[in-house]
Amino acid sequence: MSIHRRDYYEVLEIERNADETTIKKAYRKKALEYHPDRNPGDPAAEERFKEASEAYQVLSDRQKRELYDRYGHDGLQGRGYQGFDDVSDIFDLFGDLFGGMFGGGARRRGSRIRRGGNLSAEITLTYNEVLEDTDKRIEITREELCTHCGGDGAEPGYPPKTCNRCRGRGRIVQQAGFLRLETPCPQCDGTGRVVDKPCSECDGRGRGLVRRSLEVRIPAGIDDGQRIRISGEGHDGSASAHSGDLFLTVHLAEHKHFTRRGRDLLLTLELTPPQLALGAHVEVPTLTGSTTLKIPAGTQPDHVFTIRREGFPRVGGGRRGDLLVTVKTWVPKRLSREQKRLLEELQRTLDK
Ligand SMILES: [Zn+2]
Numbered sequence: 001m002s003i004h005r006r007d008y009y010e011v012l013e014i015e016r017n018a019d020e021t022t023i024k025k026a027y028r029k030k031a032l033e034y035h036p037d038r039n040p041g042d043p044a045a046e047e048r049f050k051e052a053s054e055a056y057q058v059l060s061d062r063q064k065r066e067l068y069d070r071y072g073h074d075g076l077q078g079r080g081y082q083g084f085d086d087v088s089d090i091f092d093l094f095g096d097l098f099g100g101m102f103g104g105g106a107r108r109r110g111s112r113i114r115r116g117g118n119l120s121a122e123i124t125l126t127y128n129e130v131l132e133d134t135d136k137r138i139e140i141t142r143e144e145l146c147t148h149c150g151g152d153g154a155e156p157g158y159p160p161k162t163c164n165r166c167r168g169r170g171r172i173v174q175q176a177g178f179l180r181l182e183t184p185c186p187q188c189d190g191t192g193r194v195v196d197k198p199c200s201e202c203d204g205r206g207r208g209l210v211r212r213s214l215e216v217r218i219p220a221g222i223d224d225g226q227r228i229r230i231s232g233e234g235h236d237g238s239a240s241a242h243s244g245d246l247f248l249t250v251h252l253a254e255h256k257h258f259t260r261r262g263r264d265l266l267l268t269l270e271l272t273p274p275q276l277a278l279g280a281h282v283e284v285p286t287l288t289g290s291t292t293l294k295i296p297a298g299t300q301p302d303h304v305f306t307i308r309r310e311g312f313p314r315v316g317g318g319r320r321g322d323l324l325v326t327v328k329t330w331v332p333k334r335l336s337r338e339q340k341r342l343l344e345e346l347q348r349t350l351d352k
């Protein structure tokens, strides 16, 4: 049977002392290059794919690798390892490494215990609402197991039977040239079982969409774009598996006065040139009311005043941020005769 067999290290193009990661990487590269799905009808590629898989099987197994290093191909054959024919499923090996990147239909082993999918939702809050922890009600639509049949899709009293074509495995094996291909069983659609009488509530689907209202605690200080993970509130998993999680993205509505930067609150305050020059006491808004800000005489435009602890709390507790007030000024576009006279007078004094 044995044609000339190439050295496994040569096949994967690696050094003899390559570590596990290197071996795996090298195999992935070769397997992707020669995968039959990418080289349909090319027996040379198929042979290379087989060869690379065999090399990986041996070199990734410490015991087999040791035998191979010492005695070569003969070492493996002489000790109960029969080479590639022993590899029960080349695609299982491939699937373990690559997931379902080539359709994945053949690798549905374990599909009956699948964790539920995650769900995402969004909520918009005002600046004031995130000053303290707050409870919010949200509406979600999640996939839940049918309560009538418990999720197996069979009407109670008519339990599902094991599929006789695949004997419950959900997959059937087909021989294609060198390759053993496993595909989902067409009779049971890969589920391994056959339902005689579908559930009257869910038509045999075993699950359905349910609208739920949920109360969610939003932590104080949360910022726009941050996500809250609510464990177990995603879609139901299959019968015995965990449900997925719900990811709630928080948005903050724009505020008419303020913008937010981290924990700080920013405010722009427009004052007249005399207010800056002479000084003033001005009322400025805060998130919860207002406060008086003293503008000292001679304040320059773009000066920033800090009003302590009028910003946002830190998520998880701690000191509040500050309210930063940036002073701007403006120049009147039209002047009354009186204003013009006063400004001219002012300018004459400044000229000196
Ligand atoms: Zn049902």
Ligand SMILES: [Zn+2]
Residues within 6 Å of the ligand: 163, 164, 165, 166, 167, 168, 169, 170, 171, 185, 186, 187, 188, 189, 190, 191, 192, 193
């Ligand atoms: Zn079947």
